[in-house]
Amino acid sequence: MRAPFLIGCFLFSWLTTSAQVVLKNLLTENLKNPICIDAHNPRFSWQLAEKNNIPVGQQAYEIQVDSASFSENNTTPLWSSGKITSNQSVYVPYRGKTLLSCHKYFWRVRIWDTNGLRSAWSDQSFWKMGLLSASDWHAQWIRPALNDTVNAPAPLLRTNFSLNKKIREATAYITSHGFYEAQLNGHKVGDSFLTPGWTSYNKRLQYQAYDVTTLLAQGENAMGITLGSGWYRSPLGPYTPRANFYGDKTAVLMEMRIIFTDGSEKIISSDQSWRSSTGALQFAEIYNGCIIDTRLEKSGWAKPASDDHDWHPVIIMPYAKNTLIATYNEPVKQHETFKPIKVITTPRGEKVIDFGQNLVGWVKVTLKGHPGDSIKIAHAEVLDKAGEFYTENLRAAKAENTYILKDTLKRTFEPQFSWQGFRYIKVSGIKGALNPDDFTAVAVYSDMKATGSFLCSNPLLNQLQHNIQWGQKGNFLDVPTDCPQRDERLGWTGDAQVFSRTAAFNMDVHNFFTKWLKDVAADQYPGGSIPFVVPDVFKNGTNEVGGSSGWGDVSTIIPWNMYFAYGDKKILENQFQSMKAWVNYIQKQTRNNLWVTGNHFGDWLFYSVNNDRDGTSAITNKYLIAQCFYAYSTQILINSAKVLNKTTDEQYYSKLLLKIKRAFVNEYVTANGLISSDTQTAYVLALEFDMLPKNLRQQAAARLVKNIGLYRDHLTTGFLGTPYLCDALTRFGYADVAYKLLLQDTYPSWLYPIKQGATTIWERWDGIRTDGSFEESSMNSYNHYAYGAIGDWMYRYIAGITPAAPAYKKITIKPVIGGGLSWAEGKYDCPYGTIYSKWQITDRKLDMRVTVPQNTTADIFVPDFSGNNYKKFTVGPGNYHYSR
Structure with missing residues (x-):
């Protein structure tokens, strides 16, 4: 099938008998050549690529798996699927x-295309199994024999070992209580940060695997590990932060498996032979930053020649190993860098640097001074209206990094085991003018692949898309946090669920959310209630801090959104009992099928007027909202039961849904359709x-449209609306009103913060008021992605890209033209390949270009x-062009 194209209203295509398929992007558990998989039946994915611009589809496949490279082994493979018609x-x-x-x-795949022609075998891919049970670990948990508390210096642990054979390959498996960073022979192991990540540690603790072959040497070697408080014991939570939430001592578990060229193996692991001490990192904590005193550093401490005779022995600990799990989500890594765009002296005389972008990460700084500086x-x-450095909205978080010099040499510093959310930095302790070349801001976030892009003829909408993406980058640090700067940075469930569809357009969040959803289920309360934050650091003894509508519905909404975006049925299988428990929890709270009990956040941060004498504050009854989300979660549960062939559940909850909706109408809707x-x-x-x-x-x-008109074409909705x-407006024929709201640039609106200079999404519509003053400092984040959920509408309606079946196996391309836009384009890398949609209007003529990936239809x-009028074409893969 050669790529079809459109001219006017005619669709052309022609057949060929020599189609040849190229298979690419082979993934195991959505990862490329992973070295630590603990799924007993890993799952394989691949993409079809056309050859000579000939589109292809698949009618059958065959997979082979072997324990040796296919290029080296011509024997019968370990497993062959045989030809599977699918x-x-x-x-x-x-x-x-x-x-x-x-x-x-090792594995490879070949397919039969829709013409019955068989492809060649793909290039081979591989994966490596992790440690599948607690008994597979040889290592022992060790902790330092030091004053190891939150405010004490960070522990250093080390060991020496000798290798007397040539090394073929080596893999290190590491986890910890607290953060860890490992070195082999003085070189950092891996390029990840904030490991082992954040999970519900007492139930699920991730370990990471590293290929360390090139870091080892034949002869003497040394490994060193630095530990930090991390999420494990740093004070967490606003207002009354709790330290030592998971435990009060740091510890590490490390096992390195080395295979020599002669086939023999050796294991180096954490045990009683390790030694412990402290060094330059004198303090490191999530909210308050770190202190690095180079006068106390132990130079070369992770190299073989280092003398550790005055170090302390370690203590063996009987910590659990049966909670250990392999890491599937992408690690936190360094990404974009920013140089200063302006060096400022504030009215108070403080030295401030502006990096031009609100980001999350840290600043690398090159320093030279005198000993003790x-x-x-x-x-x-932000800076305040007077141009002063403003930190009140950080609340109790100090967000400061301090470096103390030991000599006059020029050195580059960066913080360890901490990060900040910022656009501006204030520098003190440097005499004279600041040199902007000495400062580099580094963005740090989970290493998710960028999958989506959106552009159009309106520069403000392009900046809105930029802000949405940077809000996601800044708050997707292993867990989806609400904000990255103040004394919070927690996995608020409501924020994550409202943004999840937009997140899946911008980046591949499949592994990210799959991991986090397992913690949602792990931290779910016995009665089915869902915590406000996950991992849950609010619970206190027997108190259940959760159960709010719109927040608890994260347990149903995100699994379904992820299933539909990526086609991974296992997400629904993993989460179904959690989803069901949440709906059952709500049902137990109801009276006559109405959810009119409990405490709810409601339409959080809706439009509110301080002096509401004329009733213009947009207050929506919290129980009305709860009833709507009760119905939505029940509908998702029905949909999921249908996918999973759980007929009894599907039938039961279908009947329940009718009762929920009937109760809503009876309680909240008049006979003439007015909602209370x-x-x-509400509408x-x-x-x-x-x-x-x-x-x-x-x-x-x-x-709804009339209400919008009463507010002069402004939205009044909060987090849930x-x-x-x-x-809703587009669905019921009011796309023109949707565009008016989107393009509104006065408060409250999406574009108002952009007019105020925002480079990320704000927590509040008026984080900076029109007079330059700030909203209340107790809750005023300038990097808070929830309102960025509009990005989903921009992709689906302006660019016109919508999944019509899970994983975009079938696609709907239907752009909604309006808003005075002359062109718009969207690009999205779905599991099958790249979808592209662009439309442009020139001289009252429309030009439209579409790419449909291989093995899909649209x-x-x-x-x-x-x-106003559409013509529909049902097509297979290819590049399409329409113009008239």
Whole structure:
């Protein structure tokens, strides 16, 4: 099949009998050549690529797995699927013999295309199994024999070992209580930070695997590990932070498995032979930053020649190993760097640097001074209206890094075991003018692949997309945090669920959310209630701090969104009992099928007027909102049960859903269709979740539009109403109003913060007021992604890219033209390949270009230049062009 194209209203294509398929992007558990998989039946994915611009589809596949490279082994493979008639090319499970811990396996695939032609074998890929059970670990948990507390210096642990044979390969497996960074022979192991990541540590503790072959030497070697408090014991939570939440002592577990060229093996592990001490890192904590005193550093301490005779022995600890799990989500790494765009002397005379972008990470600084000089770097997101350095919105978080010099040599510093959210830094302790070349801001976030891009003819919307993406980067540090700068930085469940669909457009968040959702289930309370934050650091003894509608619904909404974005049914399988427990929890709270109990956040940070004499504050009844989300979670549970063939559950919850919706109408809707909370959020949720009888929906949409008009084309929605606002309007024929809201640039609106200079999404619509003053400092983050949920609408309706089936196996391309835009384009890398959609209007003529990935189909709806009429074309993979 050669790539079709469109001219006017005609679709052309032609056949060939010589189609040849190239297979690419082979992944195991959504990872490229991973070296630590603990799934007993790993799943394989691949993509089809056309050759000579000939589009292809798949009708069958065959996978082979072996324990040796296919290029070296011509014997019968360990497992062959045989020819399987299926067009599935994502998450195909291994079905062979039991796989062994720490063993390496190779796999390859070939397919038969829709013309029955067989491809060549793909290039081979590989994966390595991790440690599959607690008994596979030889290492022992060790902790330093030191004054090891939150405020004490960071422990250093080391060992020497000798290797007398030539090394073929070596893998190190490491985890810790607290943060760790490892060195081999003085070189950092891996390029990840904030390891082992954050999970519900008492139930699930990740370990990481590193290929350390090139760091080892034949002869003498040394390994050193630095430990920090991290999420394990740093004070966590606002207002009354709790230290030592998971434990009060740091510890490490390390096992290195070395295979020599003669086939023999050796294991180096953490045991009683290790030694412990402290060095330059005198303090490191999440909210307050770190202190590095180079006068106390132990130079070369992780190299073989280092003398550790005055170091202390370590203590063997009986910590659990049965909670250890391999790491699947992408590690936190360094990414973009920024140089100063301006060096400022504030009215107070403080030295401040502006990096031009609100980001999350840290500053690398090159320093030269005198012994004992102390240089302090403080961090802030904004300057106040007088141009002064502003940190009140950080609350109790100091967010300061201090470096103390030991000599006059020029050295480069960066913090360890801490990070900051900032655009500006204040530098003290340096005499004279600051040299901007000495400062580099480094963005740090989970190493997720960028998958989506959006551009259009309106520069403000392009900046909005930029802000959305940087809000995601800054807050996706192993867990989806609410904010990255103040004394919080927690995995708020409501924020994550409202943003999850947008997140999946911008980046590949499959592994990121799969990992975090397992902690949602792990921290779910016995009665089914979901914590406000995950990992849950609010719980206190028997108190359950959770159960809010819109927040607890994270347990249903994100699994379904991830399933639909990536086609991974296992996400639903993993989470189904958690989803069901949440809906059952709500059901137990109801009275006559109405959820009118409990404490709820409601439409958090909705439009509110301090002196509400005329009733313009957009207050939506919290129980009305709760009822809507009760129905939505129940509907998702029904959908999931259907996918998983759980017929009994599907039938039971289908009947329950009818009762929930009937109760909503009886309680909150008049006979004429007026909803008791006459607000945008009330109508949006009722429409989006199909809470109203069909005969009342269109008039409800008209009431929504009328309400928007009363606020002079401004939104009034908060965290729960905003994600669905433009969707509901577009769905019921008011796309023009959706565009008005999107393009509104006065408060409250998406573009107002941009007019105020925002480079990320704000927590509040008016984080900086029109007079330059700030909202209340107790809750005013300038990097808070929730309102960035509009990005989903921009991809799906402006660019027109929507999944019509899980993983985009079938795609709908239907752009909604409006808002005075002359062109827009969206690009998205789905599991099958790249989707592209661009439209442009020139001289009342529309030009539209679409790319449909291999092994998928699409319905392309081509609008006329006015956007009012569409022509539909159902197509296979290829590049399409429409113009008239």
